Amino acid sequence: MATRIVDSADVSPEAQIGDGSSIWHLAQVREHAVVGRNCIVGRGAYIGEGVEMGDNCKVQNYALVYEPAKLADGVFIGPAVVLTNDHYPRAINDDGSIKSASDWEPVGVTIEKGAAIGARSVCVAPVTIGAWSMVAAGAVVTKDVPPHALVAGVPARQIGWVGHSGAKLADEGNGRWACPVTGTIYEETESTLREVGA
Secondary structure (H helix, E strand, O other), X not given: OOOEEOOOOEEOOOOEEOOOOEEOOOOEEOOOOEEOOOOEEOOOOEEOOOOEEOOOOEEOOOOEEOXXXXXXXXXXXXXXXXXXXXXXXXXXXXXXXEOOHHHOOOOOEEEOOOOEXXXXXXXXXXXXXXXXXXXXXXXXXXXXXXXXXXXXXXXXXXXXXXXXXXXXXXXXXXXXXXXOOOOOEEEEEOOEEEEOOO
């Protein structure tokens, strides 16, 4: 499948764009960024220098993915999401001089397979968003999110569990949770879930 990069997108010749991926209007993909196969980078989105994206990811309109973020396969980034990269953001040093690239240490957000970050959420680096978890729209994530956790609020707190379908799981009792969409049963173990029979 052919890669599609529209004329108004700004894609560095030093970026790698996988087969079947689409880079839409006014998106920017910086130097040494790696976009996997069959990804979508929406209108006005920003993919920072050296960011790594797996296959089948979706980065929606106006999302800002700052380096050194790492996105595994199948990650969803909603509209206007921000993945930060600085512990102590400042425009100037304490002596008043403008900060340069050598004046700070970038820190990244890591998002594991199948996780989804809702619209206008902010993930404050360094954090890891676990596989198949979901961050609700407008949340501010300041701590790691366990796999399959559903988090919401400012700061984000866990309010439930989600399965592979993304639907909130129903409590079946005795540490077992059921997906209302697929019927899949999950078992709670050590602050995370595993699919029964997997």
